[in-house]
Amino acid sequence: MGRARVFVRLLLSAALVAPAALAGTGTATAAAPRIPTLVGIRAAHHPTYDRVVFDFTGGVPSRHWVRYVSSLRADPSDKVVPVAGRAVLAVTMSPTNAHTAAGVSTAPARVAFALPNVMTVVRAGDFEAVTTYGIGLAKKDSFHVFTLRHPDRLVIDVRSTLRTVWKKVWFFNQRRYLANTEPFFTPVLRPVRPWTPATGVMDRTFAGPTAHEYALGLRRLTSKATGFTRLRISDGIARVQLTGGCSSGGSTVTIAGEIMPSLRQFTTVDHVKIYDPRGRTERPWGHTDSIPECLEP
Template structure:
């Protein structure tokens, strides 16, 4: 009887319908049904054309689903809410939805996080977010002007055109030369030329300073030595004295060089400035009424 029961069981298994191709909730999705990646931001570049400065955001894999371009007073990092400082007298926020500046594997693309431009109006572009398929940049401007946004294909691009049909003059901005300092070859601070509006050249050169060196200048060793500062405020020029306050932190880090080596010569190039009074964020400086330049104690070695 036991042999008979075993034989019946084997026969039932053999006659049971096969389950090949039966749908399952755990089955892997077909390759063709995998959701595509978001468009990747791969480049940010800018140039002056006619009477506009044209900032181009280039993508791979199509255009972002939505683009928002607007003037704002401040820029904040997506996700953290941290303040992101952008040099300039006007701030344009450019926000791309369903777009990212990193690959699906998490590697950053070639799009810069922060880049300076030598254009009449556009000073810099600074990324403030690459979070949950939203990529955001702040564009620092010398002046608030009209803005036009267009798109192009082959390759996919979003073009932000900013009015720049106003006069400019060329002035100098001093930056820290890292390689000279490492090699102990003076001068440690060297000038480069920038375009600024003639009506407010002191403001213009300081905005260019905090925008930082151009990519080619960085390749030659130039850096913005911030000493913790995020920018400047309360700039006045009167009676031969340029007086201003640094914003953010202030520290020399024990070094013999600081942001003062950039600010002082950048302002003293003007015939109207004989001395500079540079203050920390609280307004303190070592010798505000003395005959020479004055810097805050936080910049002492």
């Protein structure tokens, strides 16, 4: 358990001492305070910043910690939670829940945005009135945090003065697949940094579709991969290695259907070779497309 997590536990324990001590004195104990509930996450671009808003009912969390981390950690397992982007801003809020008393989630576990800097928000913990999310960014930059009431919300403004260009990112179209109507992958537009557009496109692939796109049937196919590395383009060939895992699950549609058209849109790319986490692909040589064996049906 991380030091930040232990600190949160100590604060919560201290807050519970006073009511417990009063119970034996004959003094009437006050009703337990209502814990704020996270009910939504939204984001929008403004002239110089991207604003991420966490919406609550029942007040706002009395404590919050926002900081850059090298990796987002799940609470309480401490396992790494993959977050797409070049930087991760961790947001811990307490006391608050992101679920009902019956355990039904009240806020999304993952949501993507087509903004210049903010690309995704991913939940890492909702445990014992402590809720943690990671914000995936295109670039690490300064930020400002504050709370607002009526309605209750925690606001994070991340500086966003990046110059971007629009590129296509392909996602799996579940509706077309179920209707057996090709093509099964649909392009959407995303802002990416012009000097690293291929990296930007791959980051947006792993960030996934926006809420609106999801409602239209678009899905993020990862084929067990959690990210990518060693992306390079030379001699008309784009090469990229998956990280985490790799499995088609026996399906004829995989992450390759997202990656290949997304990278082939660049004029310098004629073919795409995808490698598994161990650096293997079926056709490593020659001017031809290639996927690893783990992506075969």
